[in-house]
Amino acid sequence: MKKDAKIYVAGHRGLVGSAIWNSLQRKGYTNLIGRTHQELDLMDAVAVKNFFDEEQPEYVVLAAAHVGGIMANLKYRADFIFQNLAIQQNVIGESWRHGVKKLLFLGSTCIYPREAPQPIGENALLTSPLEYTNEPYAIAKIAGMKMCESFNLQYGTNYIAVMPTNLYGPRDNFNLETSHVMSAMIRKMHLAKMLNEGNIDSIRADLDRRPVEGIDGNAPEEQIVATLEKYGILKDRLRLWGTGAPIREFLWSEDMADASVYCLEHIDFDDLRGDGPEVRNCHINIGSGKEVTIRELSELVKATVNYRGIIEWDATKPDGTLRKLTDVSRLHSLGWHHTMELEDGVPTLYSWYLKN
Secondary structure (H helix, E strand, O other): OOOOOOEEEEOOOOHHHHHHHHHHHHOOOOOEEOOOOOOOOOOOHHHHHHHHHHHOOOEEEEOOOOOOOHHHHHHOHHHHHHHHHHHHHHHHHHHHHOOOOEEEEEOOHHHOEOOOOOOEOHHHOOOOOEOHHHHHHHHHHHHHHHHHHHHHHHHOOOEEEEEEOEEEOOOOOOOOOOOOHHHHHHHHHHHHHHHHOOOHHHHHHHHHHOOEOOEOOOOOHHHHHHHHHHOOEOOOEEEEEOOOOOEEOEEEHHHHHHHHHHHHHHOOHHHOOOOOOOOOOOOEEEOOOOOEEHHHHHHHHHHHHOOOOEEEEEOOOOOOOOEEOEOOHHHHHOOOOOOOOHHHHHHHHHHHHHHO
């Protein structure tokens, strides 16, 4: 890739896309293009076609997606499959029609079966049922990666699919209704600390930056307290979903971005397809290869935030997949390893949250 090649990063304002954008800039790429959702609705096929007609990107990073945590996945199942299929259909289709040299598709390790052998290798795909709570999102992502694979096989394109593990980092989503476990836990712990200390002014400032269900810092104190309680945030305790027993792997978003750009620069479809008569599972897992229980994560976040209240677990709420550790041996064999450990990443993210 030439440093002045035109690279379109779809979703360049999100956790994943912004990290990839910044990684490309650090590596000296000077011709990056991006559009906000207000500027370009990727579900609008005509708008996407017009964008590709006008910009003619040489490379595409498809990091745009409708994403969320377990609560959002359960509540908005139709949105997760419908919106993601539409985005993928439009961006991948126009990339093919406009002769894009290479496309990087960002998926998720939720594509794997609920009870896949651990650690989960790329060949575990479609071997048994998915986790119910995020099945619509997972099916959409599987369709996207299979679309890339199928275009490669039929038309000779060079579309690469990478499957990052659970990500956290700058520009994460801290919306209590839709956030993933790490960012949700950090914000809940922060608000619980403020409530425990009687620091209503700090809570108001937090809600002014990120309202919850439309409630901002101007709301009456009683309404603020009642809203926080809906999310398990009480004066003397914090109530978290599930049992705390599930085991998860986490990866710093900037590490994920560096791995993604590494694949964009150095890995082609022909490096992954193998020699057999059936070509499948050509995607690449991106992760740390290390895991922690949700309960252990809560203790790390508690120490980072300096929360002194009680943590309770609500076992009436779903745990999700009990264990999800990726096999990253393919990625390691291709020459990439992560650098940020969880013990350093959690304090770094909390510091970012306080400043932003």
